[in-house]
Amino acid sequence: GEIPKTYDELYNSGIEAYTSEDWYGTIDSLEKAIAEFKFYRSSLATCRLRCNNVTSQFEDGYLEQFDDLFFFDRVLRKAECLTRCKDKYLGHRPERISQEITNDFVLNVPYSYLQMAYYKTDQMEKAASAAYTFLLANPDDVMMNSNMDWYQANSGIENLVMEDMEAKPHQINYMQGQDAYGQEDWSEAIDYFEQSLEEFYKVDGECRSLCEGPHEYEEFQDLYISIGTHYHSVVNCRLNCFQKTSVLEGKFAGDFLPSIYHYLQYAYFQVGEPDKAVQCAVSYLLFLPEDEVMTKNMEFYETQTGINVDSYQPRDDAKLYHSRVTVEDSLKKFADSFMTLPSNVVADTPVEEFSEKKKGDIDDIDANNIEDDVEGEDVIIETSKAKYFGEIQNDDDDDVRSNMDNVTIVMTEKELNGTLRMVADLFASQMQCDQLIELALAGAVEGDGYSGKAKPHTTFETFSGLTVLNAAEKAREGLVKAEDALLYLDLSEKARRYVESYFKLPTRLFFSYTHLVCREAEPDAPQDRDDLSHPIHADNCWLDDKGNCIKKSPAYVWRDYSALMYLNEDFEGGEFIFARFNKTVEASVQPKCGRLVSFSAGEENLHGVKAVTKGRRCALAMWYTLDTKYDEKAHIEAREILENLQHDELYLRRIYQ
Numbered sequence: 001g002e003i004p005k006t007y008d009e010l011y012n013s014g015i016e017a018y019t020s021e022d023w024y025g026t027i028d029s030l031e032k033a034i035a036e037f038k039f040y041r042s043s044l045a046t047c048r049l050r051c052n053n054v055t056s057q058f059e060d061g062y063l064e065q066f067d068d069l070f071f072f073d074r075v076l077r078k079a080e081c082l083t084r085c086k087d088k089y090l091g092h093r094p095e096r097i098s099q100e101i102t103n104d105f106v107l108n109v110p111y112s113y114l115q116m117a118y119y120k121t122d123q124m125e126k127a128a129s130a131a132y133t134f135l136l137a138n139p140d141d142v143m144m145n146s147n148m149d150w151y152q153a154n155s156g157i158e159n160l161v162m163e164d165m166e167a168k169p170h171q172i173n174y175m176q177g178q179d180a181y182g183q184e185d186w187s188e189a190i191d192y193f194e195q196s197l198e199e200f201y202k203v204d205g206e207c208r209s210l211c212e213g214p215h216e217y218e219e220f221q222d223l224y225i226s227i228g229t230h231y232h233s234v235v236n237c238r239l240n241c242f243q244k245t246s247v248l249e250g251k252f253a254g255d256f257l258p259s260i261y262h263y264l265q266y267a268y269f270q271v272g273e274p275d276k277a278v279q280c281a282v283s284y285l286l287f288l289p290e291d292e293v294m295t296k297n298m299e300f301y302e303t304q305t306g307i308n309v310d311s312y313q314p315r316d317d318a319k320l321y322h323s324r325v326t327v328e329d330s331l332k333k334f335a336d337s338f339m340t341l342p343s344n345v346v347a348d349t350p351v352e353e354f355s356e357k358k359k360g361d362i363d364d365i366d367a368n369n370i371e372d373d374v375e376g377e378d379v380i381i382e383t384s385k386a387k388y389f390g391e392i393q394n395d396d397d398d399d400v401r402s403n404m405d406n407v408t409i410v411m412t413e414k415e416l417n418g419t420l421r422m423v424a425d426l427f428a429s430q431m432q433c434d435q436l437i438e439l440a441l442a443g444a445v446e447g448d449g450y451s452g453k454a455k456p457h458t459t460f461e462t463f464s465g466l467t468v469l470n471a472a473e474k475a476r477e478g479l480v481k482a483e484d485a486l487l488y489l490d491l492s493e494k495a496r497r498y499v500e501s502y503f504k505l506p507t508r509l510f511f512s513y514t515h516l517v518c519r520e521a522e523p524d525a526p527q528d529r530d531d532l533s534h535p536i537h538a539d540n541c542w543l544d545d546k547g548n549c550i551k552k553s554p555a556y557v558w559r560d561y562s563a564l565m566y567l568n569e570d571f572e573g574g575e576f577i578f579a580r581f582n583k584t585v586e587a588s589v590q591p592k593c594g595r596l597v598s599f600s601a602g603e604e605n606l607h608g609v610k611a612v613t614k615g616r617r618c619a620l621a622m623w624y625t626l627d628t629k630y631d632e633k634a635h636i637e638a639r640e641i642l643e644n645l646q647h648d649e650l651y652l653r654r655i656y657q
C-alpha cells in the first residue's frame with residue numbers, strides 16, 4: 001500500500017493547508033501528524049524497552065572471563081534486537097526527523113494551528129481546548145492568552161470545559177484520584193492513585209528510553225571515550241525525565257511521585273489496610289526522609305496500631321526507581337567531573353522540554369487539609385504539601401557544601417523574615433576580595449549592563465561593571481591580571497554551587513548573568529539623601545505602579561535565583577535590604593568581604609540597596625536560571641580564553657628559561 005507519511009511531512013502539509021485557509025485540510029493533517037508523532041515515539045520507546053531483555057547465546061558466566069566481551073555481547077545483541085524491532089514498526093521512517101519540528105510537537109505548537117482551524121469550522125469546545133493545550137506549554141504567549149479570554153467570554157457555551165488534549169494517563173488518574181479523595185471515597189482513590197503510579201513509571205520508562213537517541217559527535221574518539229560521551233548525555237537526559245513526567249496542568253509539581261504514596265497511605269489506612277498504609281508511608285519517606293507530617297504519621301502507626309514500623313520496607317516500585325536514580329545521579333556526577341556535556345545534545349526528547357514550567361516554582365499540588373477524623377486521635381494530618389524533591393538528586397551536594405572550607409550560614413529565612421533567602425559568610429578571603437576589587441578598578445566600565453548609563457539608579461552614585469567574558473578578554477589584552485579574572489570565575493562558580501545545594505534545587509542551576517560591580521558615591525553628594533542606591537525591585541519581573549510583579553519582557557523572567565558576594569565594607573550606607581513594595585524593611589544585611597546573600601528571584605524577594613553615601617561598594621552579582629536555554633555560555637568561553645593564555649604563558653616561560 002501507500003507509504004504512510006512521517007509526522008514532519010504531515011505537519012508541513014497541515015501548515016500549508018492553514019496558509020491557504022483550508023481549515024478542514026489543516027485539521028485532517030495536523031490530527032494525523034499528532035497521532036503519528038505519538039505512534040512514532042511510543043514505538044521507539046517500546047522497541048528500546050523490549051530490547052532490554054535480550055539474552056546471550058553463550059553459557060552463563062562464560063564471557064565474563066574476557067575483559068569486555070560480556071559488555072559488548074550485550075551491546076551487539078541489543079543493537080540487533082533494535083534494528084529488527086525498528087524495522088518492523090518504523091520501517092519506512094528515516095532515522096532522524098527534523099529536531100526543530102520535533103521540538104514543536106513537544107511544545108504543543110500544532111495546537112496553535114488547530115485552535116484556529118477548529119474555531120473557523122465552528123467547533124468551539126475543541127478550539128478552546130486546543131488553545132488551553134497550547135498555553136500549558138507556552139504560558140506566556142500573549143496572543144493565545146487573549147484568545148483564551150475570548151473563548152471564556154464569548155464561546156456561547158455554558159460551563160465551557162477545556163481539556164488538556166495532551167494529558168497523559170498518570171496525570172488524568174492523579175486528578176481523578178484527588179477528586180475521589182476529596183469525596184472521601186477511599187477505595188476509588190486507591191484505584192486511581194495506584195493507576196497513576198503505574199502510569200507514572202511507564203511514562204518515565206518511555207521518557208528514559210527516548211533518551212537513547214542519536215548524539216552529535218564532534219569526532220569519534222577512543223572507543224570508550226566515545227561511548228562514555230554518548231552515555232553522559234543519555235544519563236543526563238534520563239535524569240531530566242523526572243521533571244518532564246512530574247507535571248500537573250502544565251506545571252512542574254516537584255512532589256508528584258512521592259505525593260501519590262502520601263495519598264495512598266492515608267486512603268489505605270482509611271479502608272482498614274494499615275499494612276499497605278505503612279508500606280506507602282515508608283515509600284514516601286524514601287523520597288522525602290525529612291518530612292515532618294509523615295514522620296508523625298509513622299509515630300502514630302507505631303503507637304496506635306501496634307505495627308512494628310521498623311520491619312517495613314518501601315514498596316518495590318519505589319525502591320527500584322529510587323535506587324536507579326541514585327546510581328544514575330552518581331554516574332552523571334562522575335562523568336561531569338571529567339567531561340563537559342556537549343551543548344548540542346541531540347536526543348529524541350529535547351532538553352528544553354518543559355523549560356517554561358520548571359522555573360523552580362514548586363506548586364502546591366493540593367493543600368487539601370484532611371482534618372483529624374479518627375476518634376479525635378492525633379492522626380495523619382494532611383495530604384502532601386509541596387516539597388522540594390532535592391534529596392534524591394542532591395545527595396552528595398552536602399559534600400560540596402562541607403568542602404566549601406569554612407563557609408558559615410549567618411542568617412536563614414527566619415532571621416530574614418521571608419522565604420528562600422539566606423546569608424552566609426567566608427566565601428572569600430581578604431586577599432581574594434582585594435584581588436577582585438583590583439580587577440574591578442582596572443576593568444569595570446561605567447554603565448556596563450545598563451546601556452552605558454553611568455548613573456542608572458541615582459544621580460548621586462556612579463555605577464560600573466565587568467562581565468566574566470570582558471574580564472577574560474581584558475586579561476588577554478593585558479589590561480587586567482589573568483589570575484584575577486580566573487578568581488572571578490572560580491568564586492562565582494563556588495557561589496553557584498553553594499546556592500544550588502543550599503536551596504536543594506532538583507536540577508542544575510545555571511548562570512544567567514554575572515557582573516562584578518561597584519557603586520561609588522559622588523564626592524559632593526549630600527549625606528542626608530533619602531533615595532536608594534538601587535530601588536526596591538524583584539529580579540525576574542517588573543513592578544507596576546501598584547507593586548504587581550509583571551513577568552514579561554523587558555524583565556529577565558528566566559532568572560530563578562540571585563546572589564551577591566560582597567567584597568568590602570569601607571564605605572558608608574549601602575546596606576542590602578529585603579523590603580516590601582511600600583519600602584518597609586523586612587531585613588537588612590551589612591555588606592562585608594566574603595559575605596554572600598542569596599534568594600529566589602521572584603516577587604517573594606523584593607529587595608534594594610540603601611544609598612551609598614561615602615566611598616565605593618563592590619560586589620560580585622550573580623543571577624541564575626534553572627533553564628538551560630539561558631545558560632550564560634560566557635563562563636565557558638572565558639575559561640577557554642584564560643586557559644589558552646595560561647598555556648601560552650607556560651610555553652613562553654619554557655622557551656625563555
Ligand SMILES: O=C(O)CCC(=O)C(=O)O
Nearest residue numbers: 534539564576609619621
Ligand atoms: O548590590 C546589591 O546588594 C543588590 C543589587 C541588586 O539587587 C541588583 O543588581 O539586582
Ligand SMILES: [Fe+3]
Nearest residue numbers: 537538539607
Ligand atoms: Fe536585584
